[in-house]
Amino acid sequence: MRTRLKICCISSIDEARLAIRLGADALGLVGRMPSGPGVVADELAAAVVRATPPPVATFMLTSERTVADILAHQQRVGANTIQLVDAVPAGTYAQLRDALPAVKLVQVIHVIDEQNIAEALAAVEAGADALLLDSGNPNLAVKELGGTGRQHNWLISRQIVAQSSVPVFLAGGLHAGNVRQAIEQVQPFGLDICSGVRTNGYLDERKLDAFLAALG
Numbered sequence: 001m002r003t004r005l006k007i008c009c010i011s012s013i014d015e016a017r018l019a020i021r022l023g024a025d026a027l028g029l030v031g032r033m034p035s036g037p038g039v040v041a042d043e044l045a046a047a048v049v050r051a052t053p054p055p056v057a058t059f060m061l062t063s064e065r066t067v068a069d070i071l072a073h074q075q076r077v078g079a080n081t082i083q084l085v086d087a088v089p090a091g092t093y094a095q096l097r098d099a100l101p102a103v104k105l106v107q108v109i110h111v112i113d114e115q116n117i118a119e120a121l122a123a124v125e126a127g128a129d130a131l132l133l134d135s136g137n138p139n140l141a142v143k144e145l146g147g148t149g150r151q152h153n154w155l156i157s158r159q160i161v162a163q164s165s166v167p168v169f170l171a172g173g174l175h176a177g178n179v180r181q182a183i184e185q186v187q188p189f190g191l192d193i194c195s196g197v198r199t200n201g202y203l204d205e206r207k208l209d210a211f212l213a214a215l216g
């Protein structure tokens, strides 16, 4: 099966159109975060969502952790997928699903050590529709919740993919030079990339072309 591609940190409608033209299956729109280079205003994220045709998916990245705040963020942006970049309390997925039955829920797991395998499987058990394995560190005083440009331990990611009953995206420091190895080693459902296809913060057509060529 073809490895799906999500292009993250979309910062304009032009970037969205470029990503779609080159074959993106999904676009990522980064909401308010404690750190990271990809944040955009909710109004801009909402405009990108409105300009994105099906079947391209729109992922709203949220660092909110209460159901009320996540729902409020979703109402401002209108994306069809919520990407939870931080851990959420038990019961959150069920409450979100009741409120937004058509919206998919993707839980980010920041892969630091083998304990993250149990964390990932618990998120699946609790009702996440998909997992996204990234390289942040939510334990820092100023949390890193993604957009690090760093690769993590893919041996752990491979174990999560092997044991997950839902699709798993791989993120974190991907670029044209390591994407082939990422696919072979981790065997994810999809790839998620931000800094590896950007120059000075802007989506770079040549880097994206090179990434896609390496993807095969």
Ligand SMILES: O=C(O)c1ccccc1N[C@@H]1O[C@H](COP(=O)(O)O)[C@@H](O)[C@H]1O
Pocket: 008, 009, 028, 030, 033, 035, 036, 037, 038, 039, 061, 085, 134, 144, 145, 146, 147, 148, 149, 150, 171, 172, 173, 174, 192, 193, 194, 195, 196
């Ligand atoms: O990009 C950000 O600013 C960001 C901030 C907080 C959470 C997630 C963020 N972006 C996501 O991080 C992954 C990995 O980025 P990279 O490829 O390592 O630069 C990216 O795909 C976005 O989903």
